[in-house]
Amino acid sequence: MNTPLPLDITLTDRKDGVTITEWVYAVLRHAVMCGQILPGRSLTLRELAKVLGVSPMPIREALKKLSSEHALEVKENRRIIVPTMTAMKFNELCETRITLETHAAIRALPYINSTILERLESIDKDIDIARDKDDMESTITHNHAFHRLLYTANPHQVSLHLIESLWLQLGPFLRLSTERIKENYTIDRHQEALQAIRHKDALALQLAISSDIREGFAFIGTPEILHHFIQESAKY
Template identity: 60%
Template sequence: MDKHTPIDLTLTERHSAVTITQWVYSTLRQAVLLGKIAPGRALTIRELATLLDVSPMPIREALRQLSAEGALEILENRRVMVPKMTAMKFAELVEARICLETHSAVRAMPYIDETRLAQLEELDSRIDIASETGNSHDVTRYNQQFHRLLYTANPHQVTQSLIESLWLQLAPFMQVASENLDDYYQVDRHKEAVAAIRERDSLALQMAISADIRDGCAFASSPEQLQQLLG
């Protein structure tokens, strides 16, 4: 990997109720979730502080939080990188996603009304448009919003934080999938999921969510492909 590729951080306005550390954490977390920090791209605390125009202290605190979530790794030389991935770890993360997300989807189904269904369909349409225009980051963004909107329909859910932790660990590698959608996405699993919800068919919903996750990881469907990705 090129260790000098520019990092495209999206800087949002910081509201007065949000601390600098919270803003830095949110900014870096979003960058990881969207695959904007590539595996092998080394960063320093000084570089991040310059990019975000803040002092090193909030950077260190935000990095500690992201490190605890498995999103980033702080090396001995104070450099920051996406943690190394192995084929076994990748497979375990994917299976954990399937287990948690199919559970969350089925638990959320009774709480999904027509308004939320319409919102899910709108997000799926945005994914299609982003795919057609080649905007892989928007594909990732709207895909996460689709799943988040689905699972959080359940007011009693407790798994979203666990799911997002898995997303954080996989996101830098999943970006490869988003950049090769034509090769790996043949069926719109989101439409299958929405149809299953309308029919109140929990088994069909489980199958759609499971297939959606597996399709998204098809770029690493063999040990050879995954090893090439992991470099």
């Protein structure tokens, strides 16, 4: 059996007015969403408490919420794992992302002004810088920021919490997918999205967002590849 590597979870400063439980939840949520907790990696309350420097109680409370969001699962033996993934479930999550996010992008398009467009362009540059530095956490974080800003341009949007739930469920796979996508990364879909926004072209924006999501996990094309992918991630 392989000895699991030490957890490498980003610890942010706890701001005034934020409870320990809220901080623990935010830290663990970010870790899952950025792929810092990988499939196959078994965790314990004691390990997480030691890494975060807190008692087990706020860890337990945060895990209840993350479990309800299908981000992590607490087993009967108190081990904490990423929920079991199958090829069919993986495909369903990706297709649902495409449906929700293309809808959110199109609905936001009429509300994107020059200020928001400039912020989107700036975030896209940050993504390129992070990718050039092989900084996977920053790449993923800025990518989420790009999509989140795009969708929330619509003041009436109600789908972001559903979208972020999907990000959480797919997050544990992002580290390896980000590593592999570099091998086939030829088209900047965010640039296509930005161009579509400039021209107020809803169809082009839909296609850019759809391609961006689909190409992110395109290398997992069969159940066999997905199974190998999950087994490989357990080595980390």
